[in-house]
Amino acid sequence: MNPLVAHLWLIPVLPMAAAGIIALLPRSKRLPAAGLAIGSLAVSLVLSIAAFAHTLSLPAAQRLEFVNVPWLQFGDKWLRIGWLLDPLTAVMLVMVTFVGLLIFIYSTGYMAEDENFTRFFCFLALFAGAMLAVLIANSLLLLFMAWEIVGLTSYLLIGFWYHNPAAAAAAKKAFLVTRIGDLGLLIGMVWLYAQAGTLLFYDNGLGSIESGPLSHLPAHTAFFGLSAASPIAILIFCGAAGKSGQVPLHVWLPDAMEGPTPVSALIHAATMVAAGVFLMARIYPLMSSTPEASALAAAVTPTAALQLVTWIGAITALFAATIAVAQFDIKRILAYSTVSQLGYMMMGLGVGGPAVGMFHLITHAFFKALLFLGAGSVIHGCSGEQDIRRMGGLRKYMPVTFAAYTAAMLALCGFPLFAGFWSKDGILDAAHAWSPSVIPFWLGTIGALLTAFYMARQMAYVFFGTLRPAAPHHPSHHPAETEQPIAYEDVAEHEPHTHRPHESPAVMTVPLVILATFAVLLGFLGTPAWPWFQAFLNRTDLVAPGFSAFAEPAFLTVMLTSTAVVLIGLFLGWWLYSRNPITHADAPDILDSAAPAAFTFLGHAWYINELYAATLVRLNSTFAVLADILDRFVFGGVVQLVTWASLAVAQFDRLFDTYAINGGFDLGTHTVRLGGWFTTRFQTGRVQTYLRFIAFALIALVLYLLWGATA
């Protein structure tokens, strides 16, 4: 066993330990807190790179190592958990530690003024640790545990400015919506445990996603003639859909932008939200497993689980892109863009396998983190402004941010040769060849058009035209987004023009430049001509087809289509927004003037939140009230009835006692007394009376005897 693999657990544990120590530090220890967090993550990065190099050094087929340790015992079974190192883990480890480290460094600048600076780094380090644990987990249980802690840190960081009720509500919403998905994941997990007998992914052929248990798993039919593998995979997908903001569980992600921007970049764009895609890639053998009898058919028709993933992903990709078109908050546009891109990843995974989806995940992590950090730099430079209508012309004030942002934006749009181009084309190419339906391909293509369009629109609003400063009384959209909202308002009120937008400090711009480099270059790791990434992830040896791959007609069609679509999108965005940029912050959006109803509908995100509030949320509160009523009046009522019945019996008993028993007794004694009184009348003590009685009695006796004798 390689010592590196044996000690791979250090990668997540180091940041976690740092988080634990920071938690105990007093608030004033800002430097040690940031130092600990950054230092621990830097060590993790070094270890991750070493692990990556180690994986590379192995022959392709042997790039899977794992360590399993017993955790707890029930009966004769030990529940084991463990960690593993395979290409998927290695790639993700490097990505998360690298992007994470850049964002940690950036945060020292962004959060410099925050009073809870130490707490922020505590949460960030905990997040990093938990996220890394998700990546190295060799057990669905361990993955789930880390997954939930990731959810907790997301909750803590979205609600970091907890005194803002909107942030507190958004944090709660994020936790609860993802937990809905996690219930599916939990059920899927215990079901998988019951069927496969283990939750380890790899265990020398006995792991739950290895051939042994998998081959007999589909033999169990659950319902509707489906094999158990399908519902299990779909239930686990529920968890992934919640975490990765897939329709219909996407509602939390845009609200999550209430958190500080570095959090949005790290957690809600680059890493955590991609964990769902990662999970799908991890359990891909389960997703694609079919009964052996129909294995041949499976080559043609994907499993129900994969079809579902594809459809949900494709719908999410287009749906979120339409919403992004009509947003004005710079971070919300990026948030919906993230949802949309996560849809692409899911779709890519469904149509083309893990390598296709994961490639987009990796490239997206870099350019989306860059977009968010760029947006953070813009917000920072504009003293907390987030409304793109109140920006404009910033390219003059923030040249570095502008350059980096442009690179990221082109990468996101899928502009030829930028990173997103290669990864998105991989997805569209696979979608084009997908046998069940070609509709996901078209959904994705239209989504790509919209992506180019809304990014062009955003660039036009933010960086081109002229500066449209906020009205003096204008309340900041997110007062909390600046460290000291009061100071900001002061500035806005008293010296609105001296507080010009400014470029951010180097600690913030240097990470931007580094990320920008990757946003441009990273795609070359997985071009069709040299699909190194795909081969690495699939644990096969690289067979580079060379440039002939570009000449393949199907691929050429897709590539040309997507390029054309991107160009059209960019052109439309430029044509509509850059030719006649708005001059006032309050001027209506050009689309708003053209089609106000549609624009409002998209601006409100298809009213999905309102729909949920009116149905699910209300239903839930109704149930709560019903349960309360049931408790108070039905169950409590029965008890009350029994009480009353007992009291009634007691009352009756009392009455019976008083009137029947006591009364009867009283009546009896009364009669006796009366009799006594009556007889005492005769006891006068006078001889005359007694003699009179004797005389009467004698007469009566004589008369009786006379009559008695005659009769």
Next chain:
Amino acid sequence: MNSFPALSLLTALPAAGAVLILLFARTTKLARFTALLVSLLALFFVHVLWHHFDSASAAYQYQELHPWIPALNVDYHLGVDGIGLLMLLAAAIVTPIGIAASWHIERRAPLYFALVLLLEACIFGSFTALNFFHWFLYWELSLVPAFFLVRLWGGQRRAAASTQFLVYTMVGSITLLLSFLALFLTTHTWDFAQLAALAQSGQLMPPVTAKLAWARFTPHHLALLLFLGAFLGFAVKVPLVPFHTWLPDAYTEAPTGTTILLTGAMSKMGIYGFLRILVPVFGAEMQSLLKPLLFLAVASIVLSAYAALAQKDLKRIFAYSSINHLGYCLLAIFALVIANPDPTQKYAALSGALLQTLNHAITAATVFWFIALLERRAGGLRSLADFGGLRRIAPVFAGLMGIALFSSLGLPGLNGFPGEFLIFKGVFPLAPRASSFATLGLLLTAIFILTVIQRVFTGPLNPERSTFPDLTRGERLALAPAIALMFALGLFPQIILGVVNPTVVAYVQHLF
């Protein structure tokens, strides 16, 4: 067998403490310090027992067996296996927390703390008794201190709440007693192990039902009737919906220190009863009523979580939460009687139920402790609307209570999770629909717990609480062990499971 009377001494310790306090502790200060000291000694005592417990054996240990009333076949029989020991540990951990949370009680403090210790003694007694006779004595006797603790130190509606609590529990006890008297008619034994052995061999019910032979009842129905009598006693105690209506009132009206004992220790007497008495003796009857029982367990989990969602009073919220958490235990216990040749799932379910029992004791006690602190600092108020934004001025309070709340929510890494996971792992294959429905309770718990955090700690600061003090150094020190325990048991549940596992195996193998 009768070596050192450790268990008798354990029960006698708090009882002696109570007597000492009543006789000698004239001041409040002395009374509460004595009580805390005695309860900590008891905890240490249990720890020693835990340490010396042979964790490779499933047999009853520390046994004491003396004939007591030969004419009635009553023995004084004590002993603990893994299950009993775990229950002792739960009660011993909870009592000092309850005493600490009662620190502010000034009115007739000596009596209060004496009653608390007496309650602990009764609970210890019931967890160590292996003979129905004196088990039942402790079971009933525990109501006396509990009743007076609620009646004398409770809130506004204490009179109604304490009476309902006493009478309701008493009704259950009477039906329980009647059932066991019926069993005694033919078996002539009160010993749990003997009754269980008879039940297993199928020789328990036929003679009993033959002897009773009431007019219209078939033997089967008669057996069910006896089961239901015993069942009612435990279902009220835990409680199980719909026999729970005494609980929200009692938990809310009781002084919070007492609530801690009621939920942390007394409710475990019901769980223990299910495990020690109901399943071994009435397993066959439970099996024939499996569907309704599972239904009630799921109803307990879901309805109580929904009811918690509708509450405004913090104590009422967590009173319902308590029903919800113990509902998972009962779900697992009911799943034990499902006929299934593979014992693996039952091992998991029972291990999970035991972990959940201990964890619920620790977590619920700590959460109520925090509520007691909130209540004290807000002058007796404890509605959600009475707080808000406290995290700003009391960050340590918010952080530590947050940990306790997330433990209650079942967050992995804290103690709530391993038990709940094992329960679902075990129950799902045995009863897929019931356990799938039960997951709804996990979501609802998250909703009301996050709502509590949102309303109490986040948002703008409630101006009426602007002087809310953060935890003092003493309070932090006192709370630290409980919080540390949450992490320890969440990360290393094996420290508990390793000790109870042989008992779990033996228990499951002796089912049917």
